[in-house]
Amino acid sequence: MKIGIIGGGASGLVCALTAKTDDNEVIIFERNKEVGKKILATGNGKCNYWNEDQNILHYETLNTNHLSEIINSNTEEKVLSFFKKLGILPKIKNGYYYPNSNQALTIRNVLEEEAKEKHIKIKTNYVVAIIKKENNQFIINNEIKVDKLVIATGGYAAPKSGCTGMGYEFAEQFGHTIRKPLPSLVQLVTKKEWYLKEWKGIRTDVEVSHVEFDLNKTSIRTIRREVGEIQLTDYGISGICVFNLSNAIARGLSEGKKENVEIDFLPTVSENELRKIVNTNKDIRRVLNGLLNEKLVNVLLEFGTDRAALVKRIKHFLVEVIDTKGFDDAQVTSGGVLLDEINLNTMESKKEKDLYLIGELLDLTGDCGGYNLGICFRTAITAGESIRGDKHA
Numbered sequence: 001m002k003i004g005i006i007g008g009g010a011s012g013l014v015c016a017l018t019a020k021t022d023d024n025e026v027i028i029f030e031r032n033k034e035v036g037k038k039i040l041a042t043g044n045g046k047c048n049y050w051n052e053d054q055n056i057l058h059y060e061t062l063n064t065n066h067l068s069e070i071i072n073s074n075t076e077e078k079v080l081s082f083f084k085k086l087g088i089l090p091k092i093k094n095g096y097y098y099p100n101s102n103q104a105l106t107i108r109n110v111l112e113e114e115a116k117e118k119h120i121k122i123k124t125n126y127v128v129a130i131i132k133k134e135n136n137q138f139i140i141n142n143e144i145k146v147d148k149l150v151i152a153t154g155g156y157a158a159p160k161s162g163c164t165g166m167g168y169e170f171a172e173q174f175g176h177t178i179r180k181p182l183p184s185l186v187q188l189v190t191k192k193e194w195y196l197k198e199w200k201g202i203r204t205d206v207e208v209s210h211v212e213f214d215l216n217k218t219s220i221r222t223i224r225r226e227v228g229e230i231q232l233t234d235y236g237i238s239g240i241c242v243f244n245l246s247n248a249i250a251r252g253l254s255e256g257k258k259e260n261v262e263i264d265f266l267p268t269v270s271e272n273e274l275r276k277i278v279n280t281n282k283d284i285r286r287v288l289n290g291l292l293n294e295k296l297v298n299v300l301l302e303f304g305t306d307r308a309a310l311v312k313r314i315k316h317f318l319v320e321v322i323d324t325k326g327f328d329d330a331q332v333t334s335g336g337v338l339l340d341e342i343n344l345n346t347m348e349s350k351k352e353k354d355l356y357l358i359g360e361l362l363d364l365t366g367d368c369g370g371y372n373l374g375i376c377f378r379t380a381i382t383a384g385e386s387i388r389g390d391k392h393a
């Protein structure tokens with residue numbers, strides 16, 4: 001049996017390693033001159049490849065009823081034992097897994113070396129442009145025939161690492177539905193306001209919430225709240241806490257909704273306490289300088305010096321989001337191939353026999369923190385096991 005895998009990224013490599021036996025032939029087609037280019041950029045070059053906290057709330061898909069078929073303890077155990085067998089010792093910081101070397105290179109190199117040792121063929125500088133199916137075989141670029149085909153091409157995010165969305169076209173060719181791909185884990189562009197120029201460069205710990213107004217604009221409902229360091233920029237806001245809000249906000253904007261974010265610049269102090277601190281005879285600038293970044297104090301005071309209004313501004317600073325940054329800046333693509341068109345016990349397409357779809361290409365997106373590589377590994381191992389015959393569809 002000959003197995004073709006389009007894409008030598010995280011999911012393609014892990015799938016290849018899992019699928020390979022002494023009796024089959026596995027070929028990876030990779031457009032770049034090397035495999036795993038994106039892995040090298042992950043986790044700021046350290047590769048945060050897993051997270052201990054596997055609460056289902058860290059994941060998003062249109063087909064939520066199918067989520068637990070992928071995100072479960074069975075696939076979790078398989079991923080962890082896969083890395084253990086490869087000899088990668090994890091360094092676990094607050095539940096975030098990194099290789100003990102602190103280098104993403106370790107993960108990439110181990111996967112590549114293992115693939116070579118197992119005699120997996122890696123065809124680099126090779127773009128798959130055409131797939132045909134004839135006599136139960138897939139024909140790649142009119143020249144290479146395979147019996148089973150895995151699409152592991154990723155999405156649109158970080159196109160410099162080779163992702164141009166071709167996998168969506170292949171999936172559509174075989175009858176799959178694509179939920180609109182959008183940039184996710186990405187910076188938010190806010191309404192142009194004078195203060196953006198003033199607050200540029202500030203980094204401060206906040207609570208940041210994706211909020212929505214009721215119809216009369218009288219009350220606010222919190223959709224999701226995150227804590228962490230925000231980066232205030234001349235286009236809007238950034239930082240991991242902001243990235244984690246970006247998936248839902250990008251989707252809302254694409255559906256024409258108005259999207260707003262509320263920032264609490266002083267999450268460790270309650271509104272009541274802050275009111276007491278601010279209501280003194282002391283100079284207001286001096287009081288605020290004891291609490292907040294000086295540049296931020298300047299911005300807040302520009303709006304006015306009324307103390308009650310300042311408390312509101314510090315605890316409930318509202319910004320309107322008008323866009324997100326694009327795929328060049330995004331860490332992942334949300335949306336993709338709908339899960340309910342795939343047999344999630346095998347990752348085989350329900351539309352086309354012997355076709356498998358895995359990784360970021362799927363309509364399944366995780367938070368920052370190792371969740372997206374986690375999705376790649378879980379789906380890659382499931383597909384690989386099915387292909388090698390451990391499981392049957």
Ligand SMILES: Cc1cc2nc3c(=O)[nH]c(=O)nc-3n(C[C@H](O)[C@H](O)[C@H](O)COP(=O)(O)OP(=O)(O)OC[C@H]3O[C@@H](n4cnc5c(N)ncnc54)[C@H](O)[C@@H]3O)c2cc1C
Pocket residue numbers: 006007008009010011012029030031032035036037038039041042043044047048049050126127128129152153154155157158161162163164166167330331332358359360361369370371372373374376
């Ligand atoms: C800067 C950055 C940091 C990140 N950090 C983390 C992190 O710390 N933790 C985490 O969990 N996630 C992180 N992510 C997300 C994670 O890297 C991706 O979700 C994951 O790598 C996707 O893997 P994949 O195999 O599905 O696709 P990719 O890794 O994108 O691989 C797809 C491969 O397919 C190739 N390809 C595409 N089309 C073709 C074609 N037609 N022919 C041949 N080859 C083709 C591409 O060249 C590419 O090598 C980060 C992403 C970025 C951009």
